């Protein structure tokens with residue numbers, strides 16, 4: 531079922547529920563009143579729970595956690611050059627729920643499956659690769675998410691660590707295009723950033739360099755990509 535059909539169906543269900551409630555609310559029998567109250571309790575909670583969720587996925591060590599920390603400013607986000615967690619962790623960012631995943635790495639099929647299961651339920655995805663781009667597991671994982679899970683149009687591709695020796699985005703884009711065939715980098719709002727520079731720009735210790743760190747981070751491009759993706763998917767995302 532396409533998202534569009536899903537939206538229409540969901541709208542119709544909402545309308546039917548409201549009509550039924552309107553009729554039932556005119557009834558005075560205790561049993562009916564209780565059912566209406568129960569339903570309204572449930573409905574309120576359900577509406578409250580409906581939050582947009584975005585999973586950060588990709589290779590481990592690509593900078594997924596750094597990116598989440600840069601977005602949320604949450605000090606509890608763990609960053610490490612080692613594999614530091616095999617769990618999916620949730621962080622609140624405004625009205626959005628961010629999921630930090632351990633990332634995909636070789637010889638870890640069980641945890642990779644856990645990650646896959648969690649991201650199935652997420653509205654949108656941010657796929658992070660480092661400036662060296664995809665390793666073989668990363669490329670395979672990307673294809674799995676785009677192809678098998680059909681998440682094209684719901685995913686941003688972020689190339690992180692651009693402050694390192696990286697080559698120009700133009701050159702990187704042509705390499706990316708080969709890996710993600712038959713798709714194009716533009717379909718993934720591909721952006722080139724340095725999350726670590728943005729994180730530093732938020733640190734009072736580096737206040738003197740705040741502006742230059744922010745420029746170097748190119749973080750606004752990532753925010754733009756994310757904003758476009760949220761706007762494009764807003765209705766369907768909230769209904770999932």
Ligand SMILES: Nc1nc2c(ncn2[C@@H]2O[C@H](COP(=O)(O)OP(=O)(O)O)[C@@H](O)[C@H]2O)c(=O)[nH]1
Pocket residue numbers: 589590591592593594595596597608609610611632633690691692693694723724725726727
């Ligand atoms: N130079 C540079 N290093 C980064 C950047 N982002 C993350 N790192 C470093 O890469 C390592 C892994 O980062 P982390 O966010 O834990 O990666 P994750 O495994 O994808 O969550 C850490 O040592 C970070 O400090 C970046 O934008 N630039």
Ligand SMILES: [Mg+2]
Pocket residue numbers: 594595596608609610630631632
């Ligand atoms: Mg991490």
